[in-house]
Amino acid sequence: MTALEIWTYGVVGATFALYIGIAIWARAGTTGEFYVAGGGIHPVANGMATAADWMSAASFISMAGLIAFNGYGASVFLMGWTGGYVLLALLLAPYLRKFGKFTVPEFIGDRYYSQSARIVAVVCLILASITYVIGQMKGIGVAFSRFLEVPYEVGLYIGMGIVAIYAILGGMKGITYTQIAQYVVLICAYTVPAIFISLNLTGNPIPQLGLGGGYVEGGAATGMSLLDKLDQVVTELGFKEYTTQVMGSSLNMFVYTLSLMIGTAGLPHVIIRFFTVPKVRDARFSAGWALVFIALLYTTAPAVGAMARLNLMETIQIGPVGTEEGNLAYDERPNWFKKWEETGLLKFEDKNGDGRIQYYNDANPEFAAKAESFGWQGNEMVKVDRDIMVLANPEIAGLPAWVVALVVAGGLAAALSTAAGLLLAISSAISHDLLKGVIMPKISEKNELMAGRLAMLLAILAAGYLGMNPPGFAAGTVAIAFGLAASSIFPALMLGIFAKKVNNTGAIAGMVAGITVTLLYVFQHKGIFFVKGTEFLMPELGMGANWFLGISPNAFGAVGALVNFVVAILVAKVTAPPPEHIQHLVEDVRVPRGAGAATGH
Amino acid sequence: MTPDKRSDYWKANLRLLTILLIIWFVVSYGFGILLVEPLNAIQIGGYPLGFWFAQQGSIYTFLVLIFVYATSMNKLDQKFDVGED
Numbered sequence: 001m002t003a004l005e006i007w008t009y010g011v012v013g014a015t016f017a018l019y020i021g022i023a024i025w026a027r028a029g030t031t032g033e034f035y036v037a038g039g040g041i042h043p044v045a046n047g048m049a050t051a052a053d054w055m056s057a058a059s060f061i062s063m064a065g066l067i068a069f070n071g072y073g074a075s076v077f078l079m080g081w082t083g084g085y086v087l088l089a090l091l092l093a094p095y096l097r098k099f100g101k102f103t104v105p106e107f108i109g110d111r112y113y114s115q116s117a118r119i120v121a122v123v124c125l126i127l128a129s130i131t132y133v134i135g136q137m138k139g140i141g142v143a144f145s146r147f148l149e150v151p152y153e154v155g156l157y158i159g160m161g162i163v164a165i166y167a168i169l170g171g172m173k174g175i176t177y178t179q180i181a182q183y184v185v186l187i188c189a190y191t192v193p194a195i196f197i198s199l200n201l202t203g204n205p206i207p208q209l210g211l212g213g214g215y216v217e218g219g220a221a222t223g224m225s226l227l228d229k230l231d232q233v234v235t236e237l238g239f240k241e242y243t244t245q246v247m248g249s250s251l252n253m254f255v256y257t258l259s260l261m262i263g264t265a266g267l268p269h270v271i272i273r274f275f276t277v278p279k280v281r282d283a284r285f286s287a288g289w290a291l292v293f294i295a296l297l298y299t300t301a302p303a304v305g306a307m308a309r310l311n312l313m314e315t316i317q318i319g320p321v322g323t324e325e326g327n328l329a330y331d332e333r334p335n336w337f338k339k340w341e342e343t344g345l346l347k348f349e350d351k352n353g354d355g356r357i358q359y360y361n362d363a364n365p366e367f368a369a370k371a372e373s374f375g376w377q378g379n380e381m382v383k384v385d386r387d388i389m390v391l392a393n394p395e396i397a398g399l400p401a402w403v404v405a406l407v408v409a410g411g412l413a414a415a416l417s418t419a420a421g422l423l424l425a426i427s428s429a430i431s432h433d434l435l436k437g438v439i440m441p442k443i444s445e446k447n448e449l450m451a452g453r454l455a456m457l458l459a460i461l462a463a464g465y466l467g468m469n470p471p472g473f474a475a476g477t478v479a480i481a482f483g484l485a486a487s488s489i490f491p492a493l494m495l496g497i498f499a500k501k502v503n504n505t506g507a508i509a510g511m512v513a514g515i516t517v518t519l520l521y522v523f524q525h526k527g528i529f530f531v532k533g534t535e536f537l538m539p540e541l542g543m544g545a546n547w548f549l550g551i552s553p554n555a556f557g558a559v560g561a562l563v564n565f566v567v568a569i570l571v572a573k574v575t576a577p578p579p580e581h582i583q584h585l586v587e588d589v590r591v592p593r594g595a596g597a598a599t600g601h
Numbered sequence: 602m603t604p605d606k607r608s609d610y611w612k613a614n615l616r617l618l619t620i621l622l623i624i625w626f627v628v629s630y631g632f633g634i635l636l637v638e639p640l641n642a643i644q645i646g647g648y649p650l651g652f653w654f655a656q657q658g659s660i661y662t663f664l665v666l667i668f669v670y671a672t673s674m675n676k677l678d679q680k681f682d683v684g685e686d
Contacts, residue, residue: 067656072637075655079629082660086625089667090618094674208657212646225647243652244641254634279685281678284671291667295660302656590611591683 007405008147015185015409016162019178019416023166026174031445034171034452035102035428036275041176043282047289049176050273052183052417054081054264054290055297056132057139060186060414064393065386067305068312071240073247074305076256076555082291082298083257084264087490089287092265093274095497097283098588098595102275104268104425104489105433111496113582114504115438120511121489122429125268128484129422130466132269136419137467140412146343146391147408153468159416160464167420167460168453172276175420182413187296189410193394193403194300197307200397202226207303230306233313236321237360238367242306249550256555263482263557266490269418269425280592308389311396316359316381322374327356336395345385352377359384423463427455483522487514487560495568500586502572510568518560525553610681617673621666629659 001009028034041049059081067074099107105125109118137156144155166174191207198210203221215222215229222229230242247253264270273290274283315334319326330348340346348357352375359381362368391411394403431452436443443451488511495502495510525545528534537544546552551559577583588594632640637651645653678684 072652072655075633075652078656079633079659082663083625083629086621086663086666090621090670209646211657212648212653214647227647227649227652243649244638250634254630257629257634281671281675281685284674285668288664288667288671291664295664299657299660587607590614591607592678592685593683595685 004401007401008408011405011409018181020165022177023169023174026170026177028171028173031449033173034449037173037176040278041276043277043286044289046277046286048183048293049179050290051293052179053273053421054270055414056418057136057415060411061390062387064301064304065389067302068309068389069386071242071245073245076253078298080257080260081264084261085287085291087265092493093283093287094280095589097274098280103428103432104271105429108492112504112507117508122433124484124488125429126426128481129426132481133419133422133463134466136415137463139415143411156467160460163420164460167423168456172424175424179417182417185413186410189406190297191300193399194304196399197397201307207300211303211306230310238364239361248552252551252555255551255558259486259555259557260482262490262561263486266485269421280595308393316357327358329356336392340388345388347383349380349382351380423459426459430455483518483557486557487518487564491561491564500583501577502568503578505575506568506572509571510564513567514560514564517563518556521556522553610683613677621670625666628662633659
């Protein structure tokens, strides 16, 4: 075993032992503890748990890579995935906490006095959560197979086993305390390498300042800012300028950001975390604390992305562009390069046979012509997977083995914590909303708790199965999960609090219309249920790719949400207003006084 | 609590929400997206200002907004005597 392997097994093993220890200590004895951790979580602790719940394998591993290769365009993820917390804190969390029940569909069912509304909400919740959880399961399997040299399947089984122990025993209570531990692991794993890299490149240990700092080369200041340097390096090779490249168009970025914000605020596994704090006042502050802990990672990510991109470019383009010695000889490539080549995530092809690596943008016709005059015959880095940016970062920066091991444990913590939160949202929707709410209203608390544990086990098995055999739609996870949450759940919740007159028919019509419009647009681009070959874009009718105002399918949730709002309000206007007691319920939800602990009655 | 007082409390809440959401919108969609080009002409440190708002500034502002909201609502709860204790 190499030193790196020993470190990795050691650190990952220690974190897993910690999670199991917490599971044994924090067992759930009542449905209240199983669904909402007994409602006694301190707002700061809940903020930390929410941050881990929210930050998934995608935030931890993929986001910095997205930023590295999309530059300014990736701001949609940074703003979208944080700005949603403002909506959550101001428009939903305190009121839903005051309502004081266990699940999101339960609020929708009660507020719209309709079992059908509750079932529609359960369906949306399960669809959104399942697609989301597949990505986490894949992340766990990949982390194991790449760093611990165990097969993907075995990694997945280990991950499922760990989640099963603390989620089945402890429910929300066990999940909350493990999420707090997982947050600490993941934030250390993310920031430690970032600090070293920032120090290397700018002399400033704080990445947030380093990104705006001066570029340092070989220990001496260059008089140039890091971002200017990066802009220069990428444009010299025909890539778009880092600080100004947009994603699609300004309008697309606008709508995309809005979709992610609304979607974030509407994701049930995040909302239910706010049912665990004692008071309405705590729910308000807790959302702020959640964002503090999230912002620690989200403000570091732009620095990690930009610095990783610069390191990558400078590793390959070692001298002036166009000179022979300007490009790294393939035989002299560093060790991390070789290691990632083995995984197939980094691929080199010596197109002009000169034994040197040319990495540039051959899709830029102007620069491609210039490159030809250098004797270059196409971009030779035929594959640079953006997910490797965070994982390879410590090695690129030459950091010791324990830092690499910490990053692996961090990635696993991010995936496990999010998976557990999603699985709880799914199992509580099954045992509390479907079983107790619809099928067996007279079920005893003891049996409901048992049913909750059973539902959790089934959800874990289903997630594991889907992680093992990812269906075609796994690739569309982001589009579906955020699109569904944005177009169905968020508008129903917000109208439920802010529009007293919206009734059951309006809410159901709105949710169905919102989801339908969003799904149709996504399926039109990506195939019906993401089955290849069933796309139905109709360019002859003016419905080509991104036909609606140039908006990409991933960004369409905001349009779906708008449709939901409009349909719900219009339908409610022409149908009977909600009964008196429902209007009183809404007035009651708007005022903090009288909030008890969350209950299921 | 009288219905009048209840509706005053709600109106005060909505006013606060409106102000905070306008700031939320201006900082992210305004400074970070729509006005990013003109703002990029200004530099703070090594950051073009528009880029800074999109990747750093908007997130810091969101934080401040939530804490201002939580604190102001506590005060409103006390003023209208609708708090939890």
